[in-house]
Amino acid sequence: MDLGDIHPAENSFKIMLYKARYHANRCMQNSFKYAKEQWDKSHKLPDFKVEDLVLVSTPSFNNIEGPKKLKASFEGPFMRRALHGPNAVQIELTDELMNRHPAFSLSLIKPYSSSDKDFFPLRNKTPHEIPPLEEGEEKKIVKVLKEKRTRNKKER
Known part of the structure; x- marks a missing residue:
């Protein structure tokens, strides 16, 4: 026995359900397509090659000695092997990173850009110019600090 024989509104319900499912499927496909376009717009695969020099992000390393605040954010340069x-x-x-596993995610490395003359022969370093002092201008000491306060303690 067919359900269409039992309830007369079944056929219109099937059509409504089909249209709702089709609309939901189309919305999901459009959403996936838009999300992929947005991801591709802001993310590109790095063009690293084997034997390139890279820096490794170090905040997750526990075996680097010294205070966490003074650690460099990136360590290196290291050569890529594979x-x-x-x-x-x-x-x-x-050095001290030898105990780590040598495989890293691309999110933890960045390319190394050296300022070596060998790598960049056309780059010229301009010396910093010290502004000239006018002669005859006397320097006057405004205030001499005899004591220094550090966290409510006086130091002399």
């Missing part, structure tokens, strides 16, 4: 797919690289580590 690519592991589009999202991971293998790096040749040195």
